[in-house]
Amino acid sequence: MEKNSDRFYGDRLRIARTFKALTQAELGEKVSASAAFICQLEAGRKQPTDPLLQALSEALGFAPSFFTQPVGDEFRDEECNFRRRKTTPQYLRNQVLAHGTLFGAVVEHLDERLSLPSPNIPDVPVNANARREEIERAAEKARLHWGLGLDVPITNMTRVLERAGVVVTRFAGIGEKIDAFSRAGVRDVVVLNPSKDSPSRSRFDLAHECGHLVMHRGMETGTPEREEQANHFAAAFLLPRAGFVREYGHRPRIQWTHLRQLKKRWGVSLAAIVRRAYDLQLIDAREYRRAYKYIHAKGWHKGEPDEPPEEKHEVIPLAFQALERLSKKTTWHLAADLDLEPSILEKLTGVHVPVQDPTARRLRLAK
Amino acid sequence: MTKASPGNAPWDRHPALTEERLRTVARIIQRVRNEALEDFDASKGDGPWSLGCRVYERTCFAITEAAQGEYSDWLTVIEPPLHFVFGIGGVPVRHYHGEDDRPNARALRMRAPEIEAVEAQLELFPEYEQSNPSWPWRLVVVSDDAGSVLRIVMVQLDPNGYPRSPWTVPLAGDVVPFAPVSAAAKEGVELPPPQVTAKYPDTKVDQGSSKNDGEE
Numbered sequence: 168m169e170k171n172s173d174r175f176y177g178d179r180l181r182i183a184r185t186f187k188a189l190t191q192a193e194l195g196e197k198v199s200a201s202a203a204f205i206c207q208l209e210a211g212r213k214q215p216t217d218p219l220l221q222a223l224s225e226a227l228g229f230a231p232s233f234f235t236q237p238v239g240d241e242f243r244d245e246e247c248n249f250r251r252r253k254t255t256p257q258y259l260r261n262q263v264l265a266h267g268t269l270f271g272a273v274v275e276h277l278d279e280r281l282s283l284p285s286p287n288i289p290d291v292p293v294n295a296n297a298r299r300e301e302i303e304r305a306a307e308k309a310r311l312h313w314g315l316g317l318d319v320p321i322t323n324m325t326r327v328l329e330r331a332g333v334v335v336t337r338f339a340g341i342g343e344k345i346d347a348f349s350r351a352g353v354r355d356v357v358v359l360n361p362s363k364d365s366p367s368r369s370r371f372d373l374a375h376e377c378g379h380l381v382m383h384r385g386m387e388t389g390t391p392e393r394e395e396q397a398n399h400f401a402a403a404f405l406l407p408r409a410g411f412v413r414e415y416g417h418r419p420r421i422q423w424t425h426l427r428q429l430k431k432r433w434g435v436s437l438a439a440i441v442r443r444a445y446d447l448q449l450i451d452a453r454e455y456r457r458a459y460k461y462i463h464a465k466g467w468h469k470g471e472p473d474e475p476p477e478e479k480h481e482v483i484p485l486a487f488q489a490l491e492r493l494s495k496k497t498t499w500h501l502a503a504d505l506d507l508e509p510s511i512l513e514k515l516t517g518v519h520v521p522v523q524d525p526t527a528r529r530l531r532l533a534k
Numbered sequence: 535m536t537k538a539s540p541g542n543a544p545w546d547r548h549p550a551l552t553e554e555r556l557r558t559v560a561r562i563i564q565r566v567r568n569e570a571l572e573d574f575d576a577s578k579g580d581g582p583w584s585l586g587c588r589v590y591e592r593t594c595f596a597i598t599e600a601a602q603g604e605y606s607d608w609l610t611v612i613e614p615p616l617h618f619v620f621g622i623g624g625v626p627v628r629h630y631h632g633e634d635d636r637p638n639a640r641a642l643r644m645r646a647p648e649i650e651a652v653e654a655q656l657e658l659f660p661e662y663e664q665s666n667p668s669w670p671w672r673l674v675v676v677s678d679d680a681g682s683v684l685r686i687v688m689v690q691l692d693p694n695g696y697p698r699s700p701w702t703v704p705l706a707g708d709v710v711p712f713a714p715v716s717a718a719a720k721e722g723v724e725l726p727p728p729q730v731t732a733k734y735p736d737t738k739v740d741q742g743s744s745k746n747d748g749e750e
Contacts, residue, residue, distance in 0.1 A: 319722045391571070408712060
């Protein structure tokens with residue numbers, strides 16, 4: 168059997184397979200190999216023949232050259248801040264981590280060639296038993312650090328993070344079971360799930376991940392306590408007590424028209440506003456429960472009215488534009504440089520990537 | 535927030551019911567509920583019933599473990615499940631999930647082990663007789679509709695089922711709500727877009743040919 172001449176990296180096979188959410192057996196079936204053999208390939212104990220490499224490439228939708236490059240900075244489960252870690256199936260987490268690793272390679276490539284916003288996340292560590300007042304202050308410190316004031320709305324949460332050096336993206340097609348997640352690293356990354364389709368909740372997700380990056384760097388997350396802290400941070404960051412208490416006013420009974428005005432101004436879901444009002448003792452437990460039931464009765468837990476405009480992530484599209492301007496390389500070329508199919512780069516970044524070399528087409532037209 | 539009036543806190547009514555002990559038990563209850571919620575999976579058929587059963591049984595287990603371990607000097611199990619009664623410094627306490635101002639009939643029910651524990655307390659602390667020691671103590675777990683703990687309240691129930699001297703256990707503490715004196719609502723800070731520039735000014739980014747250049 169003819170052996171593949173380039174070195175084959177099994178880790179890359181594992182990443183491509185989990186990216187496609189295939190088991191070893193499923194992949195084996197597609198390429199007429201046993202699950203055990205796929206396992207050996209992934210572990211680096213076996214090298215594929217050229218025909219098998221070609222078959223793997225076709226089955227997974229990655230060019231053969233993709234498997235001949237070492238994996239750079241891999242996203243690992245324990246490094247990422249996942250919510251509902253215990254009930255999220257491992258295969259889904261692996262799939263998202265594979266997306267993350269590939270996206271990380273894109274970011275690394277851009278970081279080497281371009282000057283992206285410098286990392287500027289304040290470090291305000293809190294322990295697992297921190298009191299709510301500490302979380303509140305952590306959110307206020309972060310607001311002051313970024314010059315956002317203590318009593319005004321955040322007009323663009325994505326921009327807050329991106330200006331602080333965090334790269335934000337949305338992974339399409341990862342199902343609804345995965346919430347947003349983040350990973351603290353040389354370059355912090357926050358990933359949103361576009362299937363949620365609620366801009367106000369996406370803003371809250373971003374603020375939640377921001378809380379992890381500010382308070383939990385280097386700590387284990389995913390525990391109920393840490394997730395609760397990140398939720399509290401998000402509420403305090405988006406609805407700071409100074410501004411919220413003033414604008415909520417004295418209304419022990421909820422007035423929904425008023426709440427909807429607050430939602431339009433602060434860009435936060437009605438559910439989160441009600442919870443914030445309860446946490447700040449502006450309404451009592453009974454009123455909170457009544458409001459919660461009202462939200463369900465109206466069906467707003469599945470989709471609220473008065474959603475703010477969707478925030479677009481900007482750094483990646485700007486980086487792609489800069490790359491094209493400075494080196495005449497389009498996203499299609501970038502995908503080729505990274506051994507990625509254009510559709511995969513598009514899925515990872517949410518930016519349209521042409522399936523064919525657009526410059527070649529321009530040249531042909533010029534001739 | 536429900537606060538006991540001065541002189542009416544649980545520790546005023548019985549010296550064994552200290553704030554620290556009540557906080558410890560409440561934290562156990564909160565932790566167990568949070569962990570059970572983590573395991574909750576509606577897509578696999580979980581619902582309020584399975585959640586409630588899991589929370590109750592796990593809470594009894596966690597309190598029993600604590601009573602046999604770290605807090606054995608003041609925490610005891612008076613009656614094991616299903617009618618679970620534990621003792622804080624000998625004072626019998628039950629916990630239930632619901633409303634602190636509207637206890638149901640089951641919350642009032644006292645069985646022999648609890649009544650015996652109350653009588654023992656009367657003999658040991660006769661000076662607290664005016665505090666109605668025969669009224670049952672209950673830790674009430676108030677949650678939102680998703681099951682997350684909103685608060686945990688220690689109450690004593692009178693013979694008519696009315697809660698007396700409710701005291702909300704400070705879990706992670708409260709947030710101090712404050713607002714600036716100025717009444718004007720200001721607009722948010724408009725941030726400029728992030729900047730992406732060439733890494734090294736005056737130098738072009740690597741223009742090496744792409745692997746597929748020219749291929750079509």
